[in-house]
Amino acid sequence: MTRLFNDPDEFAAEMIEGFAAASARWVRAVPGGVVRSTRGAEPTVALVIGGGSGHYPAFGGLVGPGLAHGAAMGNLFASPSAQRVHSVAAAADEGRGVLLSYGNYAGDVLHFDQAQERLRAEGVDCRTVRVTDDVSSAPAEEIEKRRGIAGDLTVFKIAGAAAEAGYDLDGVERVANRANSRTRSFGVAFGGCTLPGADEPLFDVPEGRMAVGLGIHGEPGIDEVDVPTADGLAELFVTKLLDEVPEGVSRDGARVVPILNGLGSVKYEELYVVYASVARRLEEAGLVLVSPEVGEFCTSFDMAGASLTLLWLDEELERLWLEPCDTPAFRRGAVAGRVAVREEDLVAAGPSREIGPSTEESRDAAATAAAVLDALARMLDEQAEELGRIDRIAGDGDHGIGMQRGSAAASAAAAAAAEAGAGAGTLLRCAGDAWSDEGGGTSGAIWGRMLDALGGELGDEHPVDTAAVGAGVTRMKEAIMSFGKAQPGDKTMIDAVVPFADELSARIAAGDGLLEAWTSAVEAARRGAEETADMVARLGRARSHGDKSLGTPDPGAVSFSLAARTALEVLAERGEGAA
Amino acid sequence: MTRLFNDPDEFAAEMIEGFAAASARWVRAVPGGVVRSTRGAEPTVALVIGGGSGHYPAFGGLVGPGLAHGAAMGNLFASPSAQRVHSVAAAADEGRGVLLSYGNYAGDVLHFDQAQERLRAEGVDCRTVRVTDDVSSAPAEEIEKRRGIAGDLTVFKIAGAAAEAGYDLDGVERVANRANSRTRSFGVAFGGCTLPGADEPLFDVPEGRMAVGLGIHGEPGIDEVDVPTADGLAELFVTKLLDEVPEGVSRDGARVVPILNGLGSVKYEELYVVYASVARRLEEAGLVLVSPEVGEFCTSFDMAGASLTLLWLDEELERLWLEPCDTPAFRRGAVAGRVAVREEDLVAAGPSREIGPSTEESRDAAATAAAVLDALARMLDEQAEELGRIDRIAGDGDHGIGMQRGSAAASAAAAAAAEAGAGAGTLLRCAGDAWSDEGGGTSGAIWGRMLDALGGELGDEHPVDTAAVGAGVTRMKEAIMSFGKAQPGDKTMIDAVVPFADELSARIAAGDGLLEAWTSAVEAARRGAEETADMVARLGRARSHGDKSLGTPDPGAVSFSLAARTALEVLAERGEGAA
Structure with missing residues (x-):
């Protein structure tokens, strides 16, 4: 040890x-x-x-x-x-x-x-x-x-x-x-x-x-x-x-x-x-x-x-x-003669994101986003052990600790960005960078990309209304699907993200408010995550993993579903239903 | 592990x-x-x-x-x-x-x-x-x-x-x-x-x-x-x-x-x-x-x-x-250019001992010595774990395994020397080489040197009578005392070897037969080994070892005492009392 x-x-x-x-x-x-x-x-x-x-x-x-x-x-x-x-x-x-x-x-x-x-x-x-x-x-x-x-x-x-x-x-x-x-x-x-x-x-x-x-x-x-x-x-x-x-x-x-x-x-x-x-x-x-x-x-x-x-x-x-x-x-x-590199020849690290101009509405939405990320970090801190346990069954067991680290870094980055006056888009992109950088692994990369896509759609100067959030979530879904190679039905995180995004879009299109639509989308994500544990569908993957993974849901799908529910609680608490 | x-x-x-x-x-x-x-x-x-x-x-x-x-x-x-x-x-x-x-x-x-x-x-x-x-x-x-x-x-x-x-x-x-x-x-x-x-x-x-x-x-x-x-x-x-x-x-x-x-x-x-x-x-x-x-x-x-x-x-x-x-x-x-060494430039290992001429009486004594070594090897095989346990208390715990290996090698070498017609002296010296070589550690070196001294005294052409054995054991004692730095009272193996050799000499000088003298010497060795556990005398050494060694006898003294007793059993069995 x-x-x-x-x-x-x-x-x-x-x-x-x-x-x-x-x-x-x-x-x-x-x-x-x-x-x-x-x-x-x-x-x-x-x-x-x-x-x-x-x-x-x-x-x-x-x-x-x-x-x-x-x-x-x-x-x-x-x-x-x-x-x-x-x-x-x-x-x-x-x-x-x-x-x-x-x-x-x-x-x-x-x-x-x-x-x-x-x-x-x-x-x-x-x-x-x-x-x-x-x-x-x-x-x-x-x-x-x-x-x-x-x-x-x-x-x-x-x-x-x-x-x-x-x-x-x-x-x-x-x-x-x-x-x-x-x-x-x-x-x-x-x-x-x-x-x-x-x-x-x-x-x-x-x-x-x-x-x-x-x-x-x-x-x-x-x-x-x-x-x-x-x-x-x-x-x-x-x-x-x-x-x-x-x-x-x-x-x-x-x-x-x-x-x-x-x-x-x-x-x-x-x-x-x-x-x-x-x-x-x-x-x-x-x-x-x-x-x-x-x-x-x-x-x-x-x-x-x-x-x-x-x-x-x-x-x-x-x-x-x-x-x-x-x-x-x-x-x-x-090895033939080498010379030491001088300090001044070393290339400096790439620039961090600049905080550009933003509207007050966007900064308000940024505060909500920061609150959501803070709640996510606390939830994932509590769930890290259980997520690790699930991941150990068919994977390498690092999902819990990766999500814990990534969300903590994202929450800290979001708080710093809010403090610096960032709009919603920049704040989410800063949080995505931090999640990816500190969380590492596949889940860190995916969450980094999702927050980047959502932030890119919301921007810092557009109105952040129900329609904008719906469009952002759709972009988020597209980003993760183009990024990895998994498809719906492969029993990965995608099987929670896609139903969530699709249900959210459908309910918003049908005229629901954000809270109502999100509530319904959370339910869809939960069902999707549960189905990743379906024994018949997992048989193909299980063959190369021994039988142990049968009946266990995908940890990435589970943590996405939990995150969607936590976000709902914060949105409800802040009365964002009317937005 | x-x-x-x-x-x-x-x-x-x-x-x-x-x-x-x-x-x-x-x-x-x-x-x-x-x-x-x-x-x-x-x-x-x-x-x-x-x-x-x-x-x-x-x-x-x-x-x-x-x-x-x-x-x-x-x-x-x-x-x-x-x-x-x-x-x-x-x-x-x-x-x-x-x-x-x-x-x-x-x-x-x-x-x-x-x-x-x-x-x-x-x-x-x-x-x-x-x-x-x-x-x-x-x-x-x-x-x-x-x-x-x-x-x-x-x-x-x-x-x-x-x-x-x-x-x-x-x-x-x-x-x-x-x-x-x-x-x-x-x-x-x-x-x-x-x-x-x-x-x-x-x-x-x-x-x-x-x-x-x-x-x-x-x-x-x-x-x-x-x-x-x-x-x-x-x-x-x-x-x-x-x-x-x-x-x-x-x-x-x-x-x-x-x-x-x-x-x-x-x-x-x-x-x-x-x-x-x-x-x-x-x-x-x-x-x-x-x-x-x-x-x-x-x-x-x-x-x-x-x-x-x-x-x-x-x-x-x-x-x-x-x-x-x-x-x-x-x-x-x-490192500057090197050339490979050719096979023929390598020095061969030193010669092994030659089997010289010997008397029939010496070869008979050699057979007894081989039987004693065989019994020692079996006894030490049984006792190896316990000796290791004692040694672990104040030492590095390898005494049991070293004695086991050394005596097994000595017994095999003695059997081979007997087979080749060696007299008692050469057989004991071959056994000593093997004990030292395979047993390793301090105990291997000491036992090798003791058998070498005993064999040197007995030779291959002299009568092997009670007086010769007594002289051999005295030589054995002198060899180990000049070899290491420990003195009687230092609570080492010496504290079993010296009383054994002195008692044997004294009893032989007083006219006892070999078996009788050896029996008394075994008792002296046992007492000597027990006294190495004396708490007061060990205080000096214990200070650098923590308290753990107090009350535990020296494993080398214990194994010598056991060996002396095993040898007695073989001598008695073979009726060597009259020799």
């Missing part, structure tokens, strides 16, 4: 402070994460990696010459916000384009994609390569749905070496994609970690048992067996990974890099005992082992678990894998 | 196999451990480090250019035997002398000193620097009694860099001693590790509590407090280490290297949060921080604990600390 922290809410920020202080030879802190503290003679493509904190050396520990140029570091197990990714990428950019690379998780995809959009809008050529190495997270035909685990290292190392060698952005993207298509990992776990300040571990594995294929945040695995011997685990790892030789690779005589990774409390000696057996089995299968790595490359705090990764080499990948690099946690050979 | 192993008895051997396989860029396996797999242009002084296994990267992970030349790797938490140290040192020697350096534990001292004697006898100039950095293990006036913990790294790094820079043996010894005299560490623990195959952790710390000053094998600490915040721990670390500035150092403006070390399951993120606070406090105290290290440098499997080390620099130490090095687990900068 995690024992050493001060305020749990400040853990990630203090961790980054300590990391940057201890690692000044390689990195310096910028808003949102770290970038290199040295620069080479010629500008190169910038590799920007990132993800939630709690996986050290992923991601900050891999920044330095020959590897990454910057790492966006999110809260614990929560994607960095689009703002953080953008800030780090802007600081890392050397004018030859930016490659974003990260493990494939919904929250990271949303935030990195948003950052990519913004970078492109600013004229920076930006590409993305998602790492999808975990063979147990989806079948081979759906490789793009797989999670990224310890295979992050091979993709980052290859891309970083290519950038260092002067490849252009097309070239770096090409080899990173090839490295990903030739990297496969398989993991097991014996027990989960406990986040700072939490009372319970993220997940449990019964004593003497081993979860097979479990994800690094506790995402459900594919099987559970008795803890095997070291030989037994080596056999399992090698069998699983030789079962799926990447397309275009001939197994016989193939050259591979094996990476045996400890998740946190499976220690070096145990890993070496397993590695002795892994190496024997791979060689017996006719493979040639190149520059193996045994250690901790992608952890999950003190989670008890391990994974084996194979990178199937070709000539170019082997050359790039063996190139020198020098980072806080991964070093190889000798 | 440790989960991944095959046969627990083979754990260390398989670990070394896997480590060498994964680390061929830096090391190759030799009997007893590993040496570098590369060599520089010019021969240098050889730095040979070592200790028990379970502390990775200590010790094998620190072998490579700019750091150690070889590491003697013992069994789990047990000193490598003198044979192993000698074998590694002989392979590492480049003709310019050998510096042995290791953490200051009784077992390591015995074995490394024996190896040093043998190397010197072979004409190799050999010196020793013991690391004594743990301020909580003895007061400043008795610095030479302190244990070595994570400060190993500073002493090894400085010595390795000096060797690499071409210093002669005097010079390497001098800077290693200075580094040790300027290195201080302080550690805490939240919970112990469980060794492969063991049912219980080596020690427990109550939930929510923190043991202060606890050793890396669970040696008793100086206090127990509630788990503090990260800031609270940083405050404790910094206060304790600034309390004892090394002699000759001016604290104001001093340049120090801070090393924040995790013992296994206190992970990187937590360490960085603590480091942020440590760095702030050290800077506030006026120190200048040079090239800090945060990570895992000396672990104890997955023990939950951490320590802070400070190396107080001078100009020469700073230069050497910053020199490049390249090892499996610790790398810095760029």
